[in-house]
Amino acid sequence: MQPRQLATKKPFEAVVQEQGATVLRVCRAVLGVHDADDAWSDTFLAALQSYPALPAGANVQAWLVTIAHRKCVDHLRAGNRRALPTDNPPEQSSRLGIPGGGHPELLDAVAHLPPKQRQAVAYHYIAGMPYKDIAELLGVTPEAARRSGADGVKALRAALAPKPVLAHSSPKGDSK
Amino acid sequence: MTLDPSPDLAEVNQLLTPTFGDVEPALASLHARLARDAQLLHTLDVAYRVVDSPVGKLLLAATDRGIVRVAFERENHTDILQVLANTISPRILEAPTRLDNAARQLDEYFSGIRKEFDLVLDFRLTRGFRLSVLQHLPRIAYGETESYAEVARAAGSPNAVRAVGSACATNPLPVIVPCHRVVKSDGSFGGYLGGSEAKRALLTLEAA
Structure with missing residues (x-):
C-alpha cells in the first residue's frame, strides 16, 4: 500500500x-x-x-x-x-525566415561542430544535464563527455567572437 | 586567457539563445500536432479544453468513452486536471477537437437555442446511489425544477434526501447533467458547486 x-x-x-x-x-x-x-x-x-x-x-x-x-x-x-530527398517529406507548412532569425552564423557555427560536441553542449548547457549522465547517453567516459562539451563551447566562442576584421560585424545590432 | 575556462550555464545559454531562444512560435503548432497524433495513436487518455460561458470559464474533459468532467472556474481547473491525472490517467493534453461537439452544444444551450444535450457521457467519476441520482437528473425538463426530496424518491430512496444533495454537490458533469434543476423544497435555490450565482443564472436562462 x-x-x-x-x-x-x-x-x-x-x-x-x-x-x-x-x-x-x-x-x-x-x-x-x-x-x-x-x-x-x-x-x-x-x-x-x-x-x-x-x-x-x-x-x-x-x-x-x-x-x-x-x-x-x-x-x-x-x-x-x-x-536522395525523402519520399515522404514531413507534412508541415514552412515558416518564413530562419527561426531565431538574424543569426545564421550561429546556426552555422553549431552545425559545424561534430555531433558529440553538439550533443554535449545541448544536454549540458541547454538542458543542464550532468556530464556523468551525458557520458552514459553518448557511451563515452565522463571525462570525454566533459571534453566534448568544453571543446564545443570553445569552438562556438571562437566562431562567434567579434571578428578582428569588422567588415561582417554589422548584423549584431541591426535588429534593435 | 585561462587554459580551460569552465564556462557557466548562463554564459553559454546566452551564446545559444539568439539561435534557439525563439522557440515559442514553433511550440504552438508542435503542440497541436502532438495532440492530433496522440489522438490518432490512442495514447491520449484525457483531452480537455476551456470554453467561455456566461457562468465563467468551463473546463471540459473527455475520455475516449465520452465527456467525463465539466468544471467551473471556482473549482480551480489546475486542481481538477490533477485530480483527473490521479484518478483516470496522467496522459492528459489540451486537445480541443475531441470537445468540439460539446463546446458547440454548450454554446447553443447558453444562447437559449438548445434545451437538452445530445452527448456521450462517461460517468466513471461517480458510482452507486450518486450515479442513479445523476442518471435521473436529465429527466427533469428544461425550465423545470425538482426538490431534493422528489429526486430522492425518483432515485428509489425517498429517505436519502441528504445523499441527493451530496450527489448534486459532487456532480462531475454540471450544466450538462442538470443538477442546477434540483432546489430546496421551500423554493430557495440551495447550494451549487458553481456558486449560487451560477445556479441562479442557469435557472433564469431556462425560465426565459
Whole structure:
C-alpha cells in the first residue's frame, strides 16, 4: 500500500508546457532547425506513451532529454542514410525566415561542430544535464563527455567572437 | 586567457539563445500536432479544453468513452486536471477537437437555442446511489425544477434526501447533467458547486 501522494504525477500537458521549449532547443542544437520539429514530436509522443510508467518522483527533464537524444540519433542516422530527398517529406507548412532569425552564423557555427560536441553542449548547457549522465547517453567516459562539451563551447566562442576584421560585424545590432 | 575556462550555464545559454531562444512560435503548432497524433495513436487518455460561458470559464474533459468532467472556474481547473491525472490517467493534453461537439452544444444551450444535450457521457467519476441520482437528473425538463426530496424518491430512496444533495454537490458533469434543476423544497435555490450565482443564472436562462 502506497500513500496516494507518492503516486501523483502531473498531467502530461503540464510537462509539455514546462519542458517543451527546452526540448526543442536541445533538438535544434543537435539536429538543426529543420529536423528539430520531427524529433520534438517523436520525443513527446513517445514520452506520452510511456508517461504512466515513469516513477512519480523521477526527474522529468532528464527523462525527456534521454528520449530526445534517442530520437535525434534516429534522425542523424536517417540523415546519413539519405542520399536522395525523402519520399515522404514531413507534412508541415514552412515558416518564413530562419527561426531565431538574424543569426545564421550561429546556426552555422553549431552545425559545424561534430555531433558529440553538439550533443554535449545541448544536454549540458541547454538542458543542464550532468556530464556523468551525458557520458552514459553518448557511451563515452565522463571525462570525454566533459571534453566534448568544453571543446564545443570553445569552438562556438571562437566562431562567434567579434571578428578582428569588422567588415561582417554589422548584423549584431541591426535588429534593435 | 585561462587554459580551460569552465564556462557557466548562463554564459553559454546566452551564446545559444539568439539561435534557439525563439522557440515559442514553433511550440504552438508542435503542440497541436502532438495532440492530433496522440489522438490518432490512442495514447491520449484525457483531452480537455476551456470554453467561455456566461457562468465563467468551463473546463471540459473527455475520455475516449465520452465527456467525463465539466468544471467551473471556482473549482480551480489546475486542481481538477490533477485530480483527473490521479484518478483516470496522467496522459492528459489540451486537445480541443475531441470537445468540439460539446463546446458547440454548450454554446447553443447558453444562447437559449438548445434545451437538452445530445452527448456521450462517461460517468466513471461517480458510482452507486450518486450515479442513479445523476442518471435521473436529465429527466427533469428544461425550465423545470425538482426538490431534493422528489429526486430522492425518483432515485428509489425517498429517505436519502441528504445523499441527493451530496450527489448534486459532487456532480462531475454540471450544466450538462442538470443538477442546477434540483432546489430546496421551500423554493430557495440551495447550494451549487458553481456558486449560487451560477445556479441562479442557469435557472433564469431556462425560465426565459
